[in-house]
Amino acid sequence: MKEIQSKINIIGGGLIGAAAAYSLSKLGNSVVILEKNAKFDHKKILDKRTTAISEGTKKYLENIDIWKEIRNYAEPINKIQIIDRNQSNKIYFDNQRRSSNLGYIVRNEFILKSFYKKLQKQKNVKIFNNVSVNDIFYKEDRIITKQKDFSINSNLLLASDGKNSFIRKIFKTPIYSKDYKKKAIVVNFYHSKNHQNTAYEFFLKNGPLAILPMQNNKNEFQSSIVWTNTSEFINSLISLDDKKIIDILNSKTQGSIGKIKKIITKQTFPLRAHLNSKFYEKRTVYIGDSAHSFHPIAGQGWNLGMQDLESLYILVKKYNSLGLELGDDIFCKEFQKNNFFKAFRLYQITDKVDSIFKLDNEIFNQARFSAINVIERSKKLKNQISDFAMGVN
Numbered sequence: 186m187k188e189i190q191s192k193i194n195i196i197g198g199g200l201i202g203a204a205a206a207y208s209l210s211k212l213g214n215s216v217v218i219l220e221k222n223a224k225f226d227h228k229k230i231l232d233k234r235t236t237a238i239s240e241g242t243k244k245y246l247e248n249i250d251i252w253k254e255i256r257n258y259a260e261p262i263n264k265i266q267i268i269d270r271n272q273s274n275k276i277y278f279d280n281q282r283r284s285s286n287l288g289y290i291v292r293n294e295f296i297l298k299s300f301y302k303k304l305q306k307q308k309n310v311k312i313f314n315n316v317s318v319n320d321i322f323y324k325e326d327r328i329i330t331k332q333k334d335f336s337i338n339s340n341l342l343l344a345s346d347g348k349n350s351f352i353r354k355i356f357k358t359p360i361y362s363k364d365y366k367k368k369a370i371v372v373n374f375y376h377s378k379n380h381q382n383t384a385y386e387f388f389l390k391n392g393p394l395a396i397l398p399m400q401n402n403k404n405e406f407q408s409s410i411v412w413t414n415t416s417e418f419i420n421s422l423i424s425l426d427d428k429k430i431i432d433i434l435n436s437k438t439q440g441s442i443g444k445i446k447k448i449i450t451k452q453t454f455p456l457r458a459h460l461n462s463k464f465y466e467k468r469t470v471y472i473g474d475s476a477h478s479f480h481p482i483a484g485q486g487w488n489l490g491m492q493d494l495e496s497l498y499i500l501v502k503k504y505n506s507l508g509l510e511l512g513d514d515i516f517c518k519e520f521q522k523n524n525f526f527k528a529f530r531l532y533q534i535t536d537k538v539d540s541i542f543k544l545d546n547e548i549f550n551q552a553r554f555s556a557i558n559v560i561e562r563s564k565k566l567k568n569q570i571s572d573f574a575m576g577v578n
């Protein structure tokens with residue numbers, strides 16, 4: 186069986202794996218990346234979601250010299266309105282105190298396309314499509330993955346194989362998890378009124394509904410809705426014809442972007458969150474959704490995965506400059522120390538925010554409306570919240 190030697194072996198070519206392969210190859214490391222689907226052909230990307238990219242992630246993308254590609258597809262967010270049940274209870278954010286935007290909305294397929302384009306040009310990267318790992322073997326100084334026809338022998342294995350990580354199953358790494366028994370529907374659509382680069386998050390009784398401003402398409406205003414609701418509701422909603430879906434969405438969006446005219450794409454996603462009990466195993470680190478996944482209430486899953494990646498990039502750079510071998514025990518533990526707590530904190534915050542906004546009786550509603558009022562009037566609290574969302578705290 187053929188054996189490929191590489192410093193770094195990356196399993197999973199999604200939004201995190203592709204970013205990791207590009208970042209780490211730029212540091213001069215030989216990299217192999219395996220993707221079980223035909224993802225590296227951008228025409229075959231089925232994910233029609235958008236991602237809200239935070240300012241912190243944008244800075245890292247600038248640092249690794251890919252933001253100039255991605256920004257061609259990015260729509261800035263200048264204002265955010267958080268609306269609890271109705272327009273009289275709302276918090277309004279803008280970013281006049283900083284000279285940056287509050288975030289950027291980009292379609293996932295364009296983020297992937299930008300990374301794939303760059304990766305094809307990296308001479309020290311080998312890409313394998315339609316290949317999955319069958320097994321893993323560990324030797325003290327190497328980690329070996331076996332595929333159907335070949336093996337890969339590397340110093341460091343990166344598990345970026347998503348929330349149902351196969352690598353995690355092989356190592357039997359325990360996880361904490363929560364099944365929200367809910368789904369999110371993601372609908373991209375044309376509408377009548379300019380979104381003015383405003384993102385809206387409506388906290389409704391059964392879950393949040395976000396409207397995210399997308400780039401115009403041939404002078405048509407375009408936005409994306411991410412609506413969380415019970416699985417039964419979302420299953421029945423997606424089974425309706427587009428005209429009925431539009432009527433329902435128009436009634437929920439309260440005229441903020443005018444009338445929804447035409448649905449472009451619609452997809453549903455089950456909502457589960459998890460946190461690995463640790464972010465490493467032998468010569469292996471978990472990164473992105475293989476380490477953690479969250480309720481999408483704050484649109485932070487990929488952004489946090491990119492923070493994992495940035496810290497890994499710094500660690501690999503340090504090891505390379507000291508001539509140390511990647512992936513030893515100290516390396517893995519340092520990665521864990523730098524990243525576990527941030528993920529634990531986001532797991533707790535997203536879960537608690539979801540619970541608070543779901544509560545629906547007179548006492549809780551009154552308490553929440555008062556809290557919203559306090560935040561809306563406090564510059565300091567608003568600044569802290571927007572810094573957290575922007576990933577710059």
Ligand SMILES: Cc1cc2nc3c(=O)[nH]c(=O)nc-3n(C[C@H](O)[C@H](O)[C@H](O)COP(=O)(O)OP(=O)(O)OC[C@H]3O[C@@H](n4cnc5c(N)ncnc54)[C@H](O)[C@@H]3O)c2cc1C
Binds near residue numbers: 197220348485490
């Ligand atoms: C509705 C919704 C909206 C969201 N919105 C936002 C947002 O606005 N902002 C944000 O930051 N985050 C958002 N997220 C979260 C974000 O989408 C994820 O955090 C991100 O996509 C994770 O990327 P990943 O590469 O870690 O995992 P994935 O995208 O799941 O990629 C894993 C890859 O590994 C491959 N793979 C799996 N097993 C194997 C194997 N054995 N061998 C080889 N390959 C394998 C898969 O085919 C896949 O390509 C949202 C999530 C949802 C559900």
